Amino acid sequence: MAELRAHADASIVIMLIGNKADLVDSRAVEFAETQNLFFFETSALSGENVEPAFLTLLQEIYDVVSKKALDSSNLVKPNGGLLSGLKIEAAQSEVSEMKNLSTCSC
Template sequence: MGEYIADEDYDYLFKLVLIGDSSVGKTNLLSRFTKNEFSIESKATIGVEFATKSVHVDEKIIKAQLWDTAGQERYRAITSAYYRGSVGALLVYDITQHVTFENVEQWLKELRDHTDANIVIMLVGNKADLHHLRAVQEDEAKSFSERENMFFMETSALDATNVEQAFTHVLTKICRVMSRKAFDGTGDPTSLSKGQTIDLGSKDDVSVVKSSGCCSGRDYLNL
């Protein structure tokens, strides 16, 4: 941990989006994961904010391109374009505000309307440090996530509980799904070489596998 990774030193680039109602803590989750910072006075995101972080998964370096979408209704039409190319998502609600959990179903529909069917989704119940104000029971959220074929985790951006685990779990699952697909269910998923073409898709997509040699060529992924 703490090992320096050069910006261009990565094997795969995956685009993840954070979605959910305003004030559920998406921006602080992103800040905690990428910079290990938390801001009490974090302002509402306007449109989309963007950050990156590289992590090690199955002996590969995965660069996560993280998009923090505004939760306010008036920005929904703007942010829908940013779903394009996403291979993973954190769908966030506030455990102290039941209405934010109720709205998860609409966010999930919008996400699935704009992304590939194989997108990896983690349902995140944030602000777990405020357990004394809990309005959404863990079992309720877990049952919903299982019904909708999502992963589930409760986090706290304030005290960093499960933040890195949530992002890393999604990135690991994407990497393994992609490897399985590339090998059609056979072969060693960690032996995928740089530069191998996987499901060549639109060059408007964001998630890529980095080519070997010079940095002029990249193959685009659709999981």
């Protein structure tokens, strides 16, 4: 985590995804809490929380990018125009297709 944070942008979004949510006795949530990470428990067996984890991560990334766009909206490009932010769109068909392909073969 220290190396990741040392070399990544300060606004990086990090999420820890714990698999095997169906094994309640083997939980390890403390690491995510101490590192101030987003955390989701998922199950490849049942598919529980897989899609919400990715959608939450996308939303957090979108929020960071949007905030950067707002913060830089007063900056001027060399050609005289204003800098513009990026728009991230996740098509529902792509999410559904990824969900259909996300079966674990291990």
